[in-house]
Amino acid sequence: MDDLAFGTRDKRGNWTPTKKLEIAPVFVFPPRPAALLKWLPHYLFPWNFLFALSAVLYWYLVIPEVATLKVLSWDWALRLLLVNAIAVFLFYGVFELFLYSKRSQNNQFKYNARFPADHKNSAFFFQNQNIDSLIRGFGTGVPIWTLLEVLGLHAYALGIGTWWNFSEHPLYLFCLALVLPILHETHFYLIHRLIHTPFLYKWVHSVHHNSVNPSPWSSLSMHPVEHLLYFSSIFYHLLIPSNPILMLYQIHFAGFGAIVGHIGFDQIKLSDKYSMNTNAYAHYLHHKYFEVNYGDASVPLDKWFGTWHDGTAEGERLMQARFEARKAQAEAKKMLSEKS
Numbered sequence: 492m493d494d495l496a497f498g499t500r501d502k503r504g505n506w507t508p509t510k511k512l513e514i515a516p517v518f519v520f521p522p523r524p525a526a527l528l529k530w531l532p533h534y535l536f537p538w539n540f541l542f543a544l545s546a547v548l549y550w551y552l553v554i555p556e557v558a559t560l561k562v563l564s565w566d567w568a569l570r571l572l573l574v575n576a577i578a579v580f581l582f583y584g585v586f587e588l589f590l591y592s593k594r595s596q597n598n599q600f601k602y603n604a605r606f607p608a609d610h611k612n613s614a615f616f617f618q619n620q621n622i623d624s625l626i627r628g629f630g631t632g633v634p635i636w637t638l639l640e641v642l643g644l645h646a647y648a649l650g651i652g653t654w655w656n657f658s659e660h661p662l663y664l665f666c667l668a669l670v671l672p673i674l675h676e677t678h679f680y681l682i683h684r685l686i687h688t689p690f691l692y693k694w695v696h697s698v699h700h701n702s703v704n705p706s707p708w709s710s711l712s713m714h715p716v717e718h719l720l721y722f723s724s725i726f727y728h729l730l731i732p733s734n735p736i737l738m739l740y741q742i743h744f745a746g747f748g749a750i751v752g753h754i755g756f757d758q759i760k761l762s763d764k765y766s767m768n769t770n771a772y773a774h775y776l777h778h779k780y781f782e783v784n785y786g787d788a789s790v791p792l793d794k795w796f797g798t799w800h801d802g803t804a805e806g807e808r809l810m811q812a813r814f815e816a817r818k819a820q821a822e823a824k825k826m827l828s829e830k831s
């Protein structure tokens with residue numbers, strides 16, 4: 492399988508997909524039921540299904556009995572922290588090992604030709620992107636994820652929130668599971684816009700943007716304030732009728748799912764014939780250009796607010812025009828203030 496059949500490579504070796512990024516046919520008018528049905532399997536597999544499955548496995552194999560959850564204790568909280576840390580290390584680690592350590596497909600389908608481990612950068616602890624990301628991800632990322640998870644589960648056990656069972660409300664809970672990724676994306680878009688405001692960008696979000704060329708370990712490389720905001724989506728499940736398994740799915744979608752935009756490869760080669768689409772490109776463009784694609788491709792928020800970059804030359808032109816207009820506006824404002 493040749494990546495040049497799917498995209499182009501520039502002189503520096505950076506690969507760009509030819510296919511335009513498409514926004515999901517969900518929020519469209521008039522509705523497009525045929526396109527929606529065709530899109531649904533891509534929406535569910537492999538990522539969303541995998542994160543939902545992980546929530547079910549956690550509920551039955553990792554999370555203690557409700558009676559235990561009623562009492563906050565270091566015992567079960569630390570056990571959950573350990574399981575989360577091991578699960579993240581293994582899950583992210585598999586992608587990191589094959590794609591970045593073994594370089595099993597070299598730079599085939601790789602957006603940025605460079606591998607972070609080959610370059611020192613003073614923006615990172617020990618001038619090393621991987622070490623910096625590991626310290627942040629496991630030092631504050633997984634602990635904050637676990638803390639919010641512990642609080643959420645404890646609240647459910649105490650009867651805070653409305654716990655509906657799958658046997659009594661199967662249709663509602665199934666629909667909630669189906670829209671849960673959309674809820675995540677909307678939440679992520681809103682907090683992401685917030686942390687791109689100048690003060691919060693400087694003190695909080697710039698940490699994540701140090702990884703201009705992200706790899707799987709970059710996924711949770713964030714400032715602790717961003718971790719808190721990012722994982723707070725778990726609490727929607729205390730505000731609406733839900734179920735602790737869906738609450739786990741929500742936080743797993745954020746935690747394990749953070750890898751999706753940071754893989755750095757458009758496709759993962761599984762054999763000579765088969766490959767898996769990663770859906771990483773929209774967020775990769777955000778890391779590359781900073782002020783496009785604050786969300787992803789399921790909810791057209793970027794499109795509505797004029798910040799969508801679809802990866803094409805036209806997307807690039809629209810972004811540059813926006814940057815130019817903003818620059819002109821800033822200059823006009825400066826001139827006006829100098830006059831007065």
Ligand SMILES: [Zn+2]
Binds near residue numbers: 752
């Ligand atoms: Zn990112």
Ligand SMILES: [Zn+2]
Binds near residue numbers: 683687696700777781
């Ligand atoms: Zn950002």
